[in-house]
Amino acid sequence: MTTGSPARRLAEDASRSLEPIYELLGQIADEVLRCLPPRATLSEAHFSTLHRSLAERLQREHAVWGMGFIAAPFVVDGLERYMAWWQRNNDRVARLRLNFDPTSIDVYDYLQMDWYQLAKRGQARVAYGPYVDYSGSDMYTITATIPVVADGTFLGVAGADLVVGEVERKLLEVLRQADEDAVVVNTERRVIAANTPRWFVGSRLPAMPAVGSTADPSSFRDVAEMPLGTGWVVAIAWPENDTDRSRPQA
Structure with a gap:
């Protein structure tokens, strides 16, 4: 990164x-x-x-x-x-x-x-x-x-x-600037907003987003912490393939 x-x-x-x-x-x-x-x-x-x-x-x-x-x-x-x-x-x-x-x-x-x-x-x-x-x-x-x-x-x-809907709306205005699938995740691994149906708000990722290779189904192409100071991160995914790369947990 x-x-x-x-x-x-x-x-x-x-x-x-x-x-x-x-x-x-x-x-x-x-x-x-x-x-x-x-x-x-x-x-x-x-x-x-x-x-x-x-x-x-x-x-x-x-x-x-x-x-x-x-x-x-x-x-x-x-x-x-x-x-x-x-x-x-x-x-x-x-x-x-x-x-x-x-x-x-x-x-x-x-x-x-x-x-x-x-x-x-x-x-x-x-x-x-x-x-x-x-x-x-x-x-x-x-x-x-x-x-x-x-x-x-x-x-x-x-x-x-x-x-929550207002927070999601503000974040979506930003995430829609990206050509790739992007998501905002909080410190509890819960999705706050995403520009793709791959994740839904409130779902929990298996792990905090981290940069890795396409061989790792849980990795992301790019990750950055938001300077806001809350510990939230923005993650950009690798392109989707036949494997569900970041299946949310309840």
Whole structure:
């Protein structure tokens, strides 16, 4: 793989198409930091401006189901769990309220979820999914998050639930520039978008795409990681033959 490879060029263009998502999360994180009181304990009351901003943004951002701030334990009002999260359902925008009671059988324990844990561990940009968000939007989604940090202290994450179809559409506009079969794959080997019926969104490849010879049915002609910072890769396939070169797994 060379710097000027076809996969590298597609990866750069694909990253640019999704960069606005993380610019949005950066703006949410900045708003959270502006809510911090200079000396008092952070409370729900300090987020009044943030809540208004989230509701207004969500009216305009039709590529996302929901967005907001998810706090680390005891950061807000001494609560172990706290979310300032707004969600869109058709044309209605409302604040999402979930069950955080740890003694309840249906507690929403976001502290254990990958999109939270990865950001907590220092990953600057997380994109988890696609998956069906049964506890939140009930939609097929990708959750994007970034850590919110003040003076070296992890406060939580700024996040957004992305409409998978919109993410796929943006990526397809890029992949269709390629003459060969091309696919975007996430860190869990799941297909995010492809310009060919050889793969379908959400399917899982047997292995992460890697460059290899035509003798290896799982190899690709060219592979490049997207500069977006999520670990997603763009892979260009060898021409199809009688062998199914990259049969997806469920």
